[in-house]
Amino acid sequence: MDLLSVNGTGLSLDKLRDTLIRLEDTIIFGLIERAQFAWNPRIYEKGSFNFVDGFNGSFFEYFLHEVEAVHARVRRYQSPDEYPFTTPLPQPILPALDYPPTLHANDVNINPKLLNAYLEHIVPTLCTHADDQNYGSSATRDIECLQALSRRIHYGKFIAEAKFVADPEGYTKLIRANDRAAIERLLTAPEVEARLLRRLRRKALIYGQDITEDGTVVCSTGETATHGAGRPGKINLDLVVELYEKYVIPLTKEVEVEYLMQRLDSQQ
Numbered sequence: 272m273d274l275l276s277v278n279g280t281g282l283s284l285d286k287l288r289d290t291l292i293r294l295e296d297t298i299i300f301g302l303i304e305r306a307q308f309a310w311n312p313r314i315y316e317k318g319s320f321n322f323v324d325g326f327n328g329s330f331f332e333y334f335l336h337e338v339e340a341v342h343a344r345v346r347r348y349q350s351p352d353e354y355p356f357t358t359p360l361p362q363p364i365l366p367a368l369d370y371p372p373t374l375h376a377n378d379v380n381i382n383p384k385l386l387n388a389y390l391e392h393i394v395p396t397l398c399t400h401a402d403d404q405n406y407g408s409s410a411t412r413d414i415e416c417l418q419a420l421s422r423r424i425h426y427g428k429f430i431a432e433a434k435f436v437a438d439p440e441g442y443t444k445l446i447r448a449n450d451r452a453a454i455e456r457l458l459t460a461p462e463v464e465a466r467l468l469r470r471l472r473r474k475a476l477i478y479g480q481d482i483t484e485d486g487t488v489v490c491s492t493g494e495t496a497t498h499g500a501g502r503p504g505k506i507n508l509d510l511v512v513e514l515y516e517k518y519v520i521p522l523t524k525e526v527e528v529e530y531l532m533q534r535l536d537s538q539q
């Protein structure tokens with residue numbers, strides 16, 4: 272997380288939402304990149320490859336852990352908006368940064384749920400069901416998508432903090448009553464979600480197009496592909512919207528609720 276963005280006198284919901292909007296671009300481009308390769312289910316199956324060092328997970332698990340180990344060494348996971356998928360990870364080789372305290376102490380990390388949804392539902396829907404042997408490329412794109420999705424979803428903690436500070440009485444009552452459903456109702460902003468889904472469809476349509484040097488659009492995605500040059504779209508628009516509807520928004524809300532459930536716990 273950019274230190275400058277947390278320096279100051281508290282969290283602004285508008286600024287946090289701007290970050291979520293920017294992350295939409297990262298996520299859409301990440302999905303477009305992954306969709307260029309086949310599903311390659313072999314990379315997710317345990318025991319498909321023999322590892323010299325005796326690792327008995329899948330190729331993807333191996334790669335994910337190795338990437339996270341390197342990132343941990345450069346203190347990626349000390350940033351309050353970065354959460355790893357694997358353990359154990361090495362200590363950073365860089366000294367700790369002094370992040371201003373913005374979040375209440377909490378242990379919310381829903382990456383296991385995200386990983387499961389990504390591998391079980393998102394990749395098989397996004398990619399052609401084939402094996403093109405682009406194993407390293409596929410796993411690299413997977414990791415980029417997962418990191419962006421995880422960051423977006425765990426940003427829910429900052430959003431929840433901003434909402435709590437704006438209405439401490441309302442949330443405190445519901446947290447004390449252990450009423451997760453009511454907390455979720457209180458933090459839900461249906462008009463924000465509706466705008467997001469409309470924006471996402473337009474972005475996926477535009478980002479999925481190829482534009483020549485003279486500005487001609489030579490290829491368009493999904494629903495308008497038949498009006499283009501006949502080349503199939505880079506990404507299915509419904510799929511991007513569905514990904515947000517089914518996973519990204521619900522998981523963000525889950526992070527918000529779980530963070531708030533720990534919001535009144537005394538700090539260690």
Ligand SMILES: O=C(O)C(=O)C[C@]1(C(=O)O)C=C[C@@H](O)C=C1
Binds near residue numbers: 291519521524
């Ligand atoms: O922007 C907010 O207020 C959020 O809580 C984030 C978010 C989202 O995931 O995009 C989640 C819940 C709200 O209903 C609206 C949007």
